[in-house]
Amino acid sequence: MILRRNFYLLPLLLLCIRALPQDESIFDLFKISSISRKTIGAKLFKGHDWDSPAYRFIRFDHIPAVSTPALHQILKQVQSNEGFVFVATIRQDKGSRGTLIGLEGASGSRQFEIVSNGRANTLDLLYMVEGSQNVVSFEDVDLSDSQWKNITLYIHGENAHLYVGCSLIDSVILDEPLYEHLRPEGSQMFVAKGSIRENHFRVRAVFLDEHHLSFIQCLNKGCVIAKPEEVNVVNESTETVSVGTAISTNFIGQKEKMASDVCERSCEEITNMVQELKGLRIVVGNLIDGLQKVVNVFYLINVFHLKEYLKLRKNKRMCWQDGRLFEDKEDWVVDSCTKCTCQESKIVCHQITCPPVSCASPTFLDGECCPVCLHSEDGWSPWSEWTECTVTCGTGTQQRGRSCDATSNPCSGPSIQTRRCNLGKCDSRVRQDGGWSLWSPWSSCSVTCGEGQITRIRHCNSPVPQLGGKDCEGNGRETKKCEAKPCPIDGAWGPWSPWAICSATCGGGTRTRTHVCNSPHPQYGGKKCPGESKDTDSCNKQDCPVDGCLSNPCFGGVDCTGSADGSWECGPCPVGFRGNGTFCEDVNECDMVPDLCFKSGESQRCVNTDPGFHCLPCPPRYKGNQPFGMGVEAAKLNKQVCEQENPCKDKTHNCHRSAECIYLGHFTDPMFKCECKIGYAGDGLICGEDSDLDGWPNQNLVCGANQSYHCKKDNCPNLPNSGQEDFDKDGQGDACDKDDDNDGIMDEADNCPLLYNPRQFDYDKDLVGDRCDNCPYEHNPAQIDTDGNGEGDACSVDIDGDEVLNEHDNCPYMYNTDQKDTDMDGVGDQCDNCPLLHNPDQTDSDNDRVGDECDNNQDIDEDGHQNSLDNCPYIPNANQADHDKDGKGDACDFDDDNDGIPDDKDNCRLVPNKDQLDSDGYLIFVLVGKWKQVTVGSRSCQVLVYFSHLIIFCLFDSVKIVPKRESQLL
DSSP, X not given: OOOSSOEEEEOOOOTTTTTSOSSTTEEEHHHHTTOOTTSTTEEEEOOSSTTOOEXXXXXXXXXXXXXXXHHHHHHHHHHHXXXXXXXXXXXXXXXXXXXXXXXXXXXXXXXXXXXXXXXXXXXXXXXXXXXXXXXXXXXOOOOOSSXXXXXXXXXXXXXXXXXETTEEEEEEEOSSOGGGGOOOTTOEEEESOOSSXXXXXXXXXXXXXXXXXXXXXXXXXXXXXOOGGGTTEEOTTOSSOOOGGXXXXXXXXXXXXXXXXXXSSOHHHHHHHHHHHHHHHHHXXXXXXXXXXXXXXXXXXXXXXXXXXHHXXXXXXXXXXXXXXXXXXXXXXXXXXXXXXXXXXXXXXXXXXXXXXXXXXXBOOTTOSSOBOOGGGTTBOXXXXXXXXXXXXXXXXXXXXXXXXXXXXXXXSOSEEEEEEEOOOXXXXXXXXXXXXXXXXXXXXXXXXXXXXXXXXXXXXXXXXXXXXXXXXXXXXXXEEEEOSOOOBOOOOOOOOOOOOOSOSSSOEEEEEEOOSOTTOOBTTOOOOOSXXXXXXXXXXXXOOOOGGGGOOSOTTOOEEEOTTSOEEEOOOOTTEEESSSSEEEOOHHHHSTTSSOOBTTBOOEEEOSSOEEEOOOOTTEEEXXXXXXXXXXXXHSOOOEEEOOHHHHTOOOOOTTEEEEEOOTTSSSSEEEEEOTTEEESSSSEEEOTTOSXXXXXXXXXXTTOOTTTSOOSSTTSOOTTOOOTTOSSSOTTTOSOTTOSSXXXXXXXXXXXXXXXXXXXXXXXXXXXXXXXXXXXXXXXXXXTOSSSOTTTOSSTTOSSSOGGGOSSTTSOOTTOOOXXXXXXXXXXXXXXXXXXXXXXXTTOSSSOTTTOOOOOTTOSSSOGGGOSSTTSOOTTOOOTTOSSSOGGGOSOTTOSSSOTTTOSSTTSOOTTOOOTTSOOOSOOOSXXXXXXXXXXXXXXXEETTEEEEEETTSOXXXXXXXXXXXX
């Protein structure tokens, strides 16, 4: 149980303690679990009473289980008695949740649990039936209110009853008796520990009573011996709760059928009862007739009295009301709280005023208006209404109660009354789930040829579901494909082919066309296509003229047009040629469209053909089209476009699916690199899971050659340790190795965790072992070593290692061999907070490491360093970074590395590099100057003179920087 506040659990045997002897039917769960004050994870704590100690559980993984023999005996008696009684006293904070007792199966699965859920205000009973979980919740239990509560859970057969204190909270009927599904083989029973982690009692305090945690089997013995006159009464003032039939063997359930099928009266008694009823019917009829006569007579008397009243009213002052005659000034009471008086023939009524009573709970008597105090019921409130029957069928109980004002009355008598109730015979049927019948035979195929379906069915009637049983799962109908013999397919003609060339150009000729029977082909006995497959038609019926084109006077491929007189005319030249039609020459598209193909340097990548053109493939590390065609128009519309390759963008890289592709640039080799994503480690080509995000995979990876880094298995896969330190070389990293030096002493107790010292000698008792103590005979737990020579300051005669003994050193903690002391105040300049002003006391009121003698607190740039000590007084630089140590901070230094190259042109701003070499092809500085074009070998390059070097950039090559004196070698 995960709680926000403390939770107290005190299982206590209260209900049956006086009714049962301590025998095999009562089990002390603490005793049979071997939980004592010596148990790891449990501490003794005060319980709700002075003599009721409890346990506080702090380590649930150390809670012992109930012993196996005891568990077998418990489950044996539970199944023999068809149930059990569990009693506990708990104190639970609001919103808390957890298991009181749990039974786990062989594989750690839940078999049975009792869970107190303060969030939902329920007590949940969880149990498994054939692999499915059943949950029964008792609602409105009010256990989570930080008060001690006594609970009694009584389970018998299919019935479960929950009592809190002396009150029955609820009674439920289980779907199935849970005792039938409890298996002792390989099972374990725990107190305050659930089968899942969230059901543990997991906070600072979990308290269980040492003496009274019991699992009670008392079903066949009877839990309470009660007096006959008090069988159905529960007295609030008594210490022992008398339950009567509330917890007994024959309370409810399947064992209560002892007389349900036998009539309680004999046939003779029933015959006499029928005769008596007939006689009573006659008597009642006579009484009704007589009553009607009396009503009629009474009506006549009233009429007579009314007439007499009218006569007397003339002489006397009398009043008439509700058939009665009242004298003058006579009083009478109407509806018990209204008093009327006859005053001179007029009726005057007023409300009766009640005098005060002397008791806290007065009683209203029938017919009386004012309350009175009944001495026998002093202090008691009226009885409440009877509760609903505890069962829905058969014999159960009802209760009613009253409260007492004990401040002024002794309140004798019971506060709760119980009586039996019978709601008729219980239904003897049992709940059952539905079951499928057998499948019917498959039907015949739905078609006689081709593909169809066959079907079969089943019904949910073996058995039919009843009393809320589950319906059958799945479908009652099933179909699948069936194939009969193929159906016949008639053939059909395909489309006609184009007409063939006419057999004559003039004077009449013929042409033909065909079509094929293939749309579709005739199959499986289908009919052939009707008609012929070939069609013939006449063509070119005109007379033949004299044709001057027969001599082929035009350029090849040019149309020739002849006239009747024998003249002819040539059409335009073919595409890719120019001329008059008789003579045509090839067009050079490469010259007429200069940007037709991609250019690299001065080389021509366009190839003119006769006729037409085509472009060479894109250069290496470029991608694009390779156009070709004929004519200037085609060249203008279809130019070559080559783009730089980007394997990361093009998805042509070979990075691992759990790696990220990073593009490095067009002129680098390779153009990309692979880095494993967060949560993975490796060389990028192969990545494995990295649980602790320290850059080392959980398992060894088979990486490429010279790629062992980040491919070796993490020696602490669940703790970040990017350095993979392993002092004892045992394959387990120091971050997760509890004994780094393998001396048999755990690190938290080892006074030298990184040196083998099983004897743990520590002469100076400073908790640092002699083997690793830099002052083994001087107490120095901090192990401070200012000069880093392996000898601690506590025993060093020269702490700062400047070869000046401490007693003569004016800065014993700062290296200063010259012992310079400008202000002669006895404190060396290296450690003097005012090196130029005499201040031997080194007073520094504001603790800014500047002595009061020279501290003016003037700080123009407000970076925390006063102007006299600021290496950039006009530019804020709180870190005072000065990489070249020239006294001028990087923030105001135009050459941070003092290599003679200004920072805005330096490709390594913080590291001196006068040659500015950049072998990987990246230009990370700005080059300003006049570039000159030169030819290096067969390549076109650009050259820039930069100080004493030549910077050479050739297309498709890396940048080279060479001294001027070596330029003749190119």
